[in-house]
Amino acid sequence: MALKRKHRRLSFVALGLLALGAAAALILTAFEDNIVFFHSPTEIQEKFAANELKPAQRLRIGGLVVEGSVTKTGDGATTRFKVTDLNKSIVVEYRGILPDLFREGQGIVAEGHYNNNVFTAREVLAKHDENYMPPEVAAALKKSGQWKPAGKEK
Amino acid sequence: MIVETGHFALILALFVAALQGTLPMIGAHRRDQALMAIAAPAALIQLALVIVAFAALTYAFVTSDFSVLNVVQNSHTDKPMLYKISGVWGNHEGSMLLWALILSLYGGAIAAFGKNLRPSLKVRVLGVQSLIATGILAFILLTSNPFTRVVPAPINGNSLNPLLQDPGLAFHPPLLYLGYVGLSITFSFAVAALIEGRVDAAWARWVRPWTLAAWGFLTAGISLGSWWAYYELGWGGWWFWDPVENASFMPWLAATALLHSAIVSEKRDSLKSWTIFLAIIAFGLSLLGTFLVRSGVITSVHAFASDPTRGVFILLLLVVTIGGAFALFAWRGPSLKGSGLFQPISREGGLLLNNFLLTVAAASVLLGTLYPLFIDVLELGKVSVGAPYFESVFIPMMIPMLMVMAIAPFLKWKRGDFLGATARLKIALIITIVGGLLTWSIIDRASAFAAFGMALAIWLFIAVLTELAERIKLFRVPLIESGRRLLRQPRASWGMTFAHAGLAIMVAGMTASSAWRVESIQVMKFGDSVTVGGYTYTLKDVREVPGPNYIATRGTFIVTQSGASGEDDALTLYPEKRTYKTRKMTTTEAAIHPTFLGDLYAVVGDKDEKSGGYVTRIYFNPLVSWMWTGALIMVLGAGISLSDRRHRVGAPAKSKIVPGSVPAE
Numbered sequence: 001m002a003l004k005r006k007h008r009r010l011s012f013v014a015l016g017l018l019a020l021g022a023a024a025a026l027i028l029t030a031f032e033d034n035i036v037f038f039h040s041p042t043e044i045q046e047k048f049a050a051n052e053l054k055p056a057q058r059l060r061i062g063g064l065v066v067e068g069s070v071t072k073t074g075d076g077a078t079t080r081f082k083v084t085d086l087n088k089s090i091v092v093e094y095r096g097i098l099p100d101l102f103r104e105g106q107g108i109v110a111e112g113h114y115n116n117n118v119f120t121a122r123e124v125l126a127k128h129d130e131n132y133m134p135p136e137v138a139a140a141l142k143k144s145g146q147w148k149p150a151g152k153e154k
Numbered sequence: 155m156i157v158e159t160g161h162f163a164l165i166l167a168l169f170v171a172a173l174q175g176t177l178p179m180i181g182a183h184r185r186d187q188a189l190m191a192i193a194a195p196a197a198l199i200q201l202a203l204v205i206v207a208f209a210a211l212t213y214a215f216v217t218s219d220f221s222v223l224n225v226v227q228n229s230h231t232d233k234p235m236l237y238k239i240s241g242v243w244g245n246h247e248g249s250m251l252l253w254a255l256i257l258s259l260y261g262g263a264i265a266a267f268g269k270n271l272r273p274s275l276k277v278r279v280l281g282v283q284s285l286i287a288t289g290i291l292a293f294i295l296l297t298s299n300p301f302t303r304v305v306p307a308p309i310n311g312n313s314l315n316p317l318l319q320d321p322g323l324a325f326h327p328p329l330l331y332l333g334y335v336g337l338s339i340t341f342s343f344a345v346a347a348l349i350e351g352r353v354d355a356a357w358a359r360w361v362r363p364w365t366l367a368a369w370g371f372l373t374a375g376i377s378l379g380s381w382w383a384y385y386e387l388g389w390g391g392w393w394f395w396d397p398v399e400n401a402s403f404m405p406w407l408a409a410t411a412l413l414h415s416a417i418v419s420e421k422r423d424s425l426k427s428w429t430i431f432l433a434i435i436a437f438g439l440s441l442l443g444t445f446l447v448r449s450g451v452i453t454s455v456h457a458f459a460s461d462p463t464r465g466v467f468i469l470l471l472l473v474v475t476i477g478g479a480f481a482l483f484a485w486r487g488p489s490l491k492g493s494g495l496f497q498p499i500s501r502e503g504g505l506l507l508n509n510f511l512l513t514v515a516a517a518s519v520l521l522g523t524l525y526p527l528f529i530d531v532l533e534l535g536k537v538s539v540g541a542p543y544f545e546s547v548f549i550p551m552m553i554p555m556l557m558v559m560a561i562a563p564f565l566k567w568k569r570g571d572f573l574g575a576t577a578r579l580k581i582a583l584i585i586t587i588v589g590g591l592l593t594w595s596i597i598d599r600a601s602a603f604a605a606f607g608m609a610l611a612i613w614l615f616i617a618v619l620t621e622l623a624e625r626i627k628l629f630r631v632p633l634i635e636s637g638r639r640l641l642r643q644p645r646a647s648w649g650m651t652f653a654h655a656g657l658a659i660m661v662a663g664m665t666a667s668s669a670w671r672v673e674s675i676q677v678m679k680f681g682d683s684v685t686v687g688g689y690t691y692t693l694k695d696v697r698e699v700p701g702p703n704y705i706a707t708r709g710t711f712i713v714t715q716s717g718a719s720g721e722d723d724a725l726t727l728y729p730e731k732r733t734y735k736t737r738k739m740t741t742t743e744a745a746i747h748p749t750f751l752g753d754l755y756a757v758v759g760d761k762d763e764k765s766g767g768y769v770t771r772i773y774f775n776p777l778v779s780w781m782w783t784g785a786l787i788m789v790l791g792a793g794i795s796l797s798d799r800r801h802r803v804g805a806p807a808k809s810k811i812v813p814g815s816v817p818a819e
Contacts, residue, residue, distance in 0.1 A: 008495075012498065016510065019510065019514075020514065023514045026546075026547055026550060027521060027547050030542075030543045031522075031543060033542070033546070034539065034540065034542040034543035034546065035525075035537050035538075035543070036538045036539075036540060038535065038536035038537060038538065060538055072762050072763070075677055076677035076762035076765050076767060076769065077676055096769075096771060097388060097675070097742070097757060097760075097769055097771050098759075100317070100388075100739065100740045100741050111538070111540070139536060
């Protein structure tokens, strides 16, 4: 009986470990395929010039929407605008309705592909709160040396 | 004056909580009745004081007292009353006060209703609960005081973030917090049991209803939040695997696991230390969620402006609370031996597998949520882990879960008969295969994956019905007898039937809306039509309509079912884009017409100056309403189960009066 009990517990442990291993493998492969790196507009231009990044890669960019740069193109449902880290800026295109908090001068994060000097965004994130600066955007501004800790002016 | 009273009450509450967290604990250790007797009244006084504080803040919001900074930042005189009230918790300071209120509410409930609880256990539960309260109250008073005055008082306030001015979101935080913070009770029970070194069936019986209540509220809160995101953000999606969503989802996964392991602890005197462990984890994830949301360390669409010192404080609180509990667990846990043995294939085995999958799923969500943070701290770059990761990890784990979920209720405790159970599910299996094949062949564009998802939903749903039919011996005894059995089913069993059936309906909704969603974005001029998902949408006009504190750009769509003749069954959709006066912010109000088979969903966007048309976004979202219905049924299940007298420890069993045995008078 004692042996049987030990045996049973062992089989539980073995099954558990097996399942855990499967789960770990699942998580690792998912990580490998699905992590998206963030780059500032300056980095995008430098890394593409140096061929460190490829057009096929999914990327995240962030920065401020350049004042006066927002235009509609094509059939009118595509928006084109510039995003800057106050050092360099890149052109972003997005088809669809932009989030409500998307505004010129506002910090945004976009996810998509960079090809032929245009960043085609699949997703544009602006925040629920107008005082909020996405950490990535803050980082991009810090890198370009243009970061001014924002006073909460209203 | 009222505001100062509230502030003062909050400070008093902190001191009461600190006393309640220490003296009665010492009393319980020394078996000093006088010290132990402090606990219950102290919990009620603490509750009363926090209520006073909360009422004072609410009063300041309702009367638009702009000498209070918090009111200035989050309110405005022209706001409708509902949003003046919901503005109380629509900001960091106020929402933390709500957190504290609910924490005290649960403590007060234990003090008031825990009469049958073993005195030493009750005192310790209250003690742990108020130690948590001490931390939270100190946090509020030191870093996030909602009562700070501003001199001179401005004429008017900045109003509430317009996205939060919505009925769905007015009730989302209270429900979510009732769930989140409700897990503090099970945590307190777990720590108290560790201090006592004793976990018995009575303990597990006490823990179950509290877990159930917290789980029900959490389910309702998360669903409401998801529903809000669906209609308010105008993206047509209902779940984005955003860090803040994950923050509420992880405690839910842990609470679901806890709910199931507590059953085993109660009925079979087994998995005891595991149940304790889960109770600690579940509340730990709640605190972690609070940290993630309140510190702003992670990029999230939900992130609000935040202050780093607050993050440090909550992190400290998290480390002390959970670290302390784990240390106690490491010390006392090994002595909690259960007596119930079981075979791998048994009901316990099924519940164990459920626990295993839910915990690993929660861990994988945790990993994905925190990964960007680790990478950032190690200065390896800035990364984001998006929906594709979570989907490719989470879904494969839920597949075996749903499969086993159908079978496990058929297994007996201790030693189950797998073949016997599957034999009883023969009909369910046939229906599942037929249903899956039908989905695959009939709906065009159907991927094998989606058909599989629908088959899983059917499998679970039919198995739940089969299990119910077995319990009432349908078709094996006369129908009248079956009906009588149906009425006599214990409410806790009904709870399971509802919750599992609700999940099945939800899975169908999730699968269908993810797999067969139709989306169309275009510029439309007045009179233009577009056909999406079998419906034709014609843009009639777009005009400005004033609201209480906003101006709406309202579009009018005439929608007809393709092929239907005449204007008779035409319906009208009015999507809006609202521009709020005070914050100069716009919000999207999607127009949604739910039908049994799917939602018609229309959004109107900006004007295209060149063509004079408007950007519109139209979706057909199949079976979306099934998700909300499923969630509602799950919450209903929790409610029904809670009303079971067996959950009320010490409540006398209703005396059964057997017909015919009534004594003659």
